[in-house]
Amino acid sequence: VNEDRITARLRRHSPLIGDDCAIIKAPAGKDLLFTTDFTIEGVHFTRDLPATQVGHRALLRGLSDIAAMGGTPKYCLVSLAVAPWAGERWTDDFYRGLLGLASQHKTQLAGGDLSHASQVVVDIVVYGVVQAGKALRRTGARPGDRIWVSGALGGWHHQLNPKPQLAVGRKLIGRATACMDITDGLVLDLHRLCLASGVSGELEDIPLLKNATIEQAMFDGEDYALLFTSSKRTNPGFCIGSIVEGKPGRILYQGKPLVPRGYDHFQSNSSVD
Numbered sequence: 001v002n003e004d005r006i007t008a009r010l011r012r013h014s015p016l017i018g019d020d021c022a023i024i025k026a027p028a029g030k031d032l033l034f035t036t037d038f039t040i041e042g043v044h045f046t047r048d049l050p051a052t053q054v055g056h057r058a059l060l061r062g063l064s065d066i067a068a069m070g071g072t073p074k075y076c077l078v079s080l081a082v083a084p085w086a087g088e089r090w091t092d093d094f095y096r097g098l099l100g101l102a103s104q105h106k107t108q109l110a111g112g113d114l115s116h117a118s119q120v121v122v123d124i125v126v127y128g129v130v131q132a133g134k135a136l137r138r139t140g141a142r143p144g145d146r147i148w149v150s151g152a153l154g155g156w157h158h159q160l161n162p163k164p165q166l167a168v169g170r171k172l173i174g175r176a177t178a179c180m181d182i183t184d185g186l187v188l189d190l191h192r193l194c195l196a197s198g199v200s201g202e203l204e205d206i207p208l209l210k211n212a213t214i215e216q217a218m219f220d221g222e223d224y225a226l227l228f229t230s231s232k233r234t235n236p237g238f239c240i241g242s243i244v245e246g247k248p249g250r251i252l253y254q255g256k257p258l259v260p261r262g263y264d265h266f267q268s269n270s271s272v273d
């Protein structure tokens with residue numbers, strides 16, 4: 001892979017690339033949001049996934065985190081280590097997928113790094129902004145709030161091109177008491193939100209994507225829907241349960257306790273107790 005050729009190509013997309021650092025003016029009245037995510041061959045994707053999809057999904061993970069905070073993405077940094085099996089064509093396709101999603105959401109590539117490794121490793125950083133003091137957090141869920149999801153669930157098997165829920169996230173400012181994106185499965189992510197807020201959650205009805213099972217909706221990852229709590233009667237999406245007092249992080253489904261398992265990157269398969 002020819003680094004100078006790729007850098008020259010990327011520079012055509014972004015005048016921020018070329019110096020040792022990108023220079024970005026800090027906006028008045030905003031808080032800055034930063035998030036970083038790995039996308040690793042063998043952990044997050046396999047070689048049969050088209051390179052454009054690898055690029056799309058790598059950036060999606062970061063954009064979805066910005067959405068979960070009620071923010072607007074502005075810039076991204078992309079570091080890519082290319083494996084011997086993935087050549088110039090693969091690398092071009094990777095950036096094409098990534099930059100396609102970036103331009104849909106007015107997110108400018110501000111820099112990155114390019115190297116080699118025995119497997120493909122991507123690290124992206126997304127920088128976004130949110131109205132000062134208004135970012136959605138995981139810590140604000142209170143007993144009596146209802147639990148909501150921004151869309152039907154079913155996990156990665158059932159979504160070809162998941163989208164970051166940026167418009168919904170912005171609408172939830174002032175409505176949601178807590179919010180996060182569902183990346184590792186509804187039950188594990190709700191467990192994390194309830195733990196952060198010091199409350200328990202009771203799930204009732206879960207809206208399913210076409211052909212998805214309830215198991216997939218609860219435990220598969222990569223839905224990229226927003227999971228939030230609110231005391232308001234109406235919100236975008238579906239109401240799936242309520243927040244109750246109880247052991248922090250405890251999740252019940254139709255009255256029975258659930259083990260908070262899902263996609264955990266530190267376990268080779270999935271179970272956490």
Ligand SMILES: [Mg+2]
Pocket residue numbers: 064065068180181183
């Ligand atoms: Mg997240």
